[in-house]
Amino acid sequence: MSDPWGGRRGPATRSRTDRMPAQRDAEPGGARPPGGRAATRAASRQRGRPAPRRRARPVRKGRRVLRIAGLCLALLVLGTAGVGWWFYEHLNGNIQSFSLDGKGGAEKADAFGRTPINILVMGSDGRTSKADCKLGGGCSQTGVQTGSGNADVEMVVHISADRSNATVMSIPRDTMTNVPACTDDADHTSTGGYYGQINSALQYGPACQVATVHQLTGIPIDHFVKLDFSGVVKMSDAVGGVSVCVSDNVYDTYSHLKLSKGAHTLKGQAALEFVRSRHGFGDGSDLGRTVSQHIFLGAMIRKFKSAGTLTDPSAVYGLADAATKALTVDDGLGSVKKLIALAADVNKVPTKRMTFATMQTAPDPSNSDRVVVGTGAKSLFSSIADDQSLTTGSGKKSVAAKASASPTAASVPASQIAVTVQNGTDITGRASEVQQALIDQGFNSGTTTANAASSATTTTLTYGTGQKAEAQTAAKALGLPTSHLEQGTGTGLTLVIGADWPSGTSFPSGGSSGSSADTKAAVSNAHAQTADQAKTCAKVSPYKTVALNGVAMTPAQAYAAASTTPDSDD
Template identity: 75%
Template sequence: MSDPWGGRSGQATRNRTTGAPGPRAGDSGAERPVAGRAAARAAARRVDGGGGGGSGRRGARPVNRAGRGRRVLKVFGLCLAVLVLGTAGVGWWFYQHLNGNINSVSLDGKGGTEKPDAFGRTPINILVIGSDGRTSAADCKLGGGCSQTGVQSGYGNADVEMVVHISADRSNATVMSIPRDTMTNIPACKDTENGTGTSGYYGQINSALQYGPACQVSTIHQLTGITIDHFVKLDFSGVVKMSDAVGGVSVCVNGNVYDTYSHLKLSKGTHTLKGEAALEFVRSRHGFGDGSDLGRTVSQHLFLSAMIRKFKSAGTLTDPTAVYDLADAATKALTVDDGLGSVSKLVSLAADVNKVPAERMTFTTMQTAPDPTNSDRVVVGSGAKSLFSTIANDQSLTTGSGKKAVASSVTATASASPVSKVSKSEIDVTVENGTAIRGRASAVATALIDGGFGSGTTTANAPSAAASTTLTYGPDRKAEAQAVAKALNLPGSALKMGSAVGLTLVIGGDWSSGTTYPDIATTAKTATANASASTADDSKTCAKVSTYKTVSLNGVPMTPSQAYAAAGNKPDSDE
């Protein structure tokens, strides 16, 4: 572990049509020696790499006031000791009580291993799973469907899957939802808890949870290339407990809505949802958007954003009763990996999340395209690889204020102190093209030479295609690498220390044009193309009620607003 602190099947996702990336074509040419700036520039253009007195009575016996004082102090000290020990005892009991609530399982190393950036910091990636399993009487009552099967065993399906990325510098976070109807390859895996396993298959992504949380983590890691350090699983009753513990979550809907499947019924406007009403909202997929899982991910983002704002609001975390209720509910509601299997580790995680301002928490959904073999399912769409790469490479999707993040780039760090005692003209770089675009290495190498870097700068083709840009530096060459990174606007995550002498810049698919690395705004625009995106500070956006006939009342198909009008005798969910 590298981080520092140690509904059942229903209506399918509607189709989305997007393009597909083309194959990589290698650049032509090979590395050429250069001599002099003019020759170097020419060569670069030619060659490319794809925290007392008396008593008053005569004759009276004198009173030993010093002794009395000592006795009073002794009694006071004893009482204080009892008080301290008693308080400490309560604290210890509480701590042990919370630890006893936590259910944890092993990830078996299925999520990959984080690599620190050039400053030794590592990001954190957590897979948040919402299970549809009816594994308790409470879940059966809330989710239904147990009248014939009874309380079920196993984990159920992962009907909610969100990759939560917290940047290495803790300045920003991204939450990416993966629609449950996504078809993908499920890898071979086996659950060490109950022994169930699979040799691998092509199927719906949410089904991997049936073989244990580690299998679900492995599936997401394989699909996205994003390292998954931890997982957190929540079931139906968990959502109810958490929403009650924070005193309800405020959400807004842009019209009257009645989802006859999740039973959510709300009038147009803002509502504070607790308990079952909160569960109905996050489960509703027929009520919002196009009535599919894609619309549901957006409303879930609005709900989570509101919950985050509630956590951060004054009073929520300063009220001892509220904190107890929240901690008790959270630890009872969650199943986590061993790396998060204690109160201290969960508290550390919460502290890391709390460092990120709400305006720098981005919620988005993976881009999808229609499954060519099943119109009721989707596959990874065009643009998703860019989103995956952005998260995997610890790049922010927002700056909140619109300005460049101060701590997230080498540029800002480098400007605070001298980056190198070596003159730029003595720094040579091998620039390799790892993209499918001809001329990328030549353009960047020429810019470096024109910017005063060594005339020994050369170009070449990368050995293989690269999704992300990296600048690898040899021993004792870190300062030189920072100088190059500053000149090219490279993020800290792009710098890697290697064993080879010198500096090698591999231009990846995340840098498709220009001679300076794209700024955050450009990166975010590219990564979230054809995907919904919002930030946690957005308190004005309402969930959009579906205008399609996605629900049915008394056997008659209708829109959620029509169903609301027709069900006047049914109380609203927040009543």
């Protein structure tokens, strides 16, 4: 017969009386001595015989098994908890984070109390480790470098308040703009502000890069994620490679990307070569590179969201370990718990409703190798700032604006509105300039000026209870997006001009209060595509954008001429 744990049962357990020696009814030759067991033992000693001993109870086998099982379970629980705690602490220890100090503004909740998420994703060209020097080159004379480098990749990732859609907008690294006054908290490098290439702001810390993008676009940015060359390698390896497609044979002799026409799965250095290639795709400039990066990122997102990746414990560990080692983030994302929550929010958005776009540009009049904000860019900025989707529910491009906020309040004539304009910048005369512009547009002559109590990074228009309509009228006149309006506890309208509005009488991000951005204009000439487009190939440049042995040629010609050079995915 088997016991409950599967083993054979031992001999039958004795009854309680069976476990004790039988009592003697009486001593020989007489009645039982009085006094019970003590008397019996005494009588035995008197006759020179040892007193009978009580036998120890045998331990039941079932109880012994239970004790062993319980001990094993306890050790297992403690061991699992210990490993889990070690793993959690290990991942948290990988993360490097910095404070934004509010330099990117703050998102506003929608009518239902839900808040969008805006993250600036930066790819640094810094060679700050031996691994980065090996991957990126350029360290033969300088050695391992210090500082943050330049943000050669800049993407504003917007996740809508209701988590139904997302927009990823790339800003070309060659864009010229105003960089505000910044100080890097890490090494105390500072600037008083200048007009220059947008990617250079990272030299003054991640918060400065965030402030620069916020000032250019008017989009509140409350988080950042930065990764370097080795970070791209780690992430692509952790997902088991990223599937991409190229429209023709390509050999970028600068990034060293070499691939034959068709589909490829890229890992490690090959993945880095693909995302760094600017001479292999499009017109050979940074504009073509942003499109190929969108193809790569869309493929990586599809891999992240695939069932095979998310249900494989070893793959999940690899992803978590690689991500925490590869990324530098702001304090708001500086823990495993927060990164997991962010991943969960991204996972809620269907790939068909994730739109990739590149900021529209125009040639810089003073430098043909640089660009400035072009037609349509302000609509793209406003659509993101106003939390508008660039796709419909079916994933098709949105051609009509669709407001996500509460209905617009009734308009109030400008003549009935007075605004207190405060200068929150270090630029003399800004408040007077904007004040005069408002009066010229018919606002009440009671519109006054003052200095703000402290410097302001972000321009805000604060209004009192019941004065939202007045604020919307003023915001529309100034081109100020609704995301810059705040309800205060006092009365009247107070406009604080921040560092994101250094000049002019119309807010640089464009937009309009009380109405939605033109989403058709937002995606026009923005190379828009969605993350579910798995069959899209990166367009290899037809121009002579590379050189081999001093001879200019197209990437396809270079591929044919370099037959002895192995392909990147060999």
